[in-house]
Amino acid sequence: MELYNKTATELAKMLRQKQCSAAELATSVFDRIEATEGRVGAYITLQKEAAFKKAAEVDAKLAAGEILSPLAGIPVAIKDNICTKGVETTCASKILRGFVPPYDAAVIERLKADDYILTGKVNLDEFAMGGSCENSALQKTANPHDLSRVPGGSSGGSAAAVAAGEAILALGSDTGGSIRQPSAFCGLIGLKPTYGSVSRYGVVAFASSLDQIGPIGRSVEDVAMLYSAIAGKDNRDATSVELKQKDFTNGINDGIKGLRIGVPKEYFGDGVDECVKTAVYSALEELKKEGAVIKDISLASTDYAISAYYVISSAEASSNLARFDGVKYGYRAKNYENLTDMYERTRSEGFGTEVKRRIMLGTFVLSSGYYDAYYKRAKRLQQRIMGEFDTAFNDCDVIITPTTPTGSYKIGERVDNILQMYAGDMCTVTVNIAGLPALSIPCGKDKNGMPIGMQLIGQKFAEPVLFKTARFYEKLHGGLFDAPKL
């Protein structure tokens, strides 16, 4: 097997046993990028020169017998809404084209301390608003399993890069499903961590009460490894907390004997494809045979979650995106009459349609006379959804649902149907609304041969339970990554 298709865990071992060097690994990944990127379109910015320089440094450290992090020398792609010092960070928006951050996001500082290798910055729906990467103002990204289909979104570039062999691991961000959905569409494992477990310092804010940064990879251990590297308290994100566990690869092989799995009927309704339901049910059957206890549960407010999500996230986005005014950084309109005109022209020329739509929706629900009717109503519903999860977790340790109602669809197929596009988030948004951790893992293929994702939801800070459950299922199948033929 080519180096670019291996897991980070295997490669970390190989680097230490001198079976390959960091330079050889970087060569394998960048050769692969050269061969496939023209068809995949995952990267907005590549960092080849810096990557090889870093690889040489890692090789020198290994040769000198230094004890390094398991991430040392591992090529990682970073979603282009995470600030990287000296490397353009666009959010796939015209308004930030050319913006070179003067600082690193907290997660990047941590990865640098671990000697990771940045392959480049990858595509997303503009400002992470969307589920297909079609809202990127800069380029389209294709699903490596079928180039005529979307990779999902908003972290579509992250997932496409890892699936295609153009990176070993990737970071994404997840506000309503943006890590889990593209991981499901591209046959990968993706974690949306508990709200507060990873610092968002340096991620361009979309909806601050929902945003989280998380890992995407090809194996559960890889994802646990990258999560270990980025999790923990950072004073610059007041929501972040100290975690007791530091290495989340510990305990992932503990097994699932007696594990209580809740299955909420609301996630298996009419909007979900039959083949998706069948795949998830059959995975549940397998886990039951291996000693898990399956319990039917109800999360009654699920049907309203998308509404609450779009109200809350758009309200916060309208406020967060007010900072893009053409004054301090990013794009400024060329012609304007006065300050207000400059703001308006800059924003109108700089933002794409979906971003404008969400800013206006947010402005509307927060405007005089509508705040109580929409925003407050959504916040009350959020509390009810949290309460329903709390009650459910009295009877179970993990909740399993489909990650998405369907597999990946054709590029262009849904762009004109906004509500259908938004409905694609039906299984994922509740997790952000309740601040819980959730992991998507592959559990079969749909009628088009595209990967299907199964979502494991845990209580706050119960990432270890998700990892050991996913790892057990992965072992049953002898691995879950099925490299696409590109």
Place this chain on the structure above:
Amino acid sequence: MKIDIMHIAKLARLKITEDEAAKFEGQMQDIIGMVETMPELTSDYTDVDSSRPMELRQDIIMPSVKREELLACAPAVQAGCVVVPNTLE
């Protein structure tokens, strides 16, 4: 429900054309139609969750990004300041 898109756009500091306004209005009506299905709950709601107080960091001086590095990001700079159009006649 009638949504005054031009007014909303003005509040959001966006300039949109009449054609765009018509399209956005239809889409916003669809979205609001969906949102209207949310149940009316009467539970107590407060913006601040008192069970999870936010821990604020100490107000102490520490190194930060340099002024010139920040100014290098601005579209127009003069004499160490960001340039904007006149705000006073």
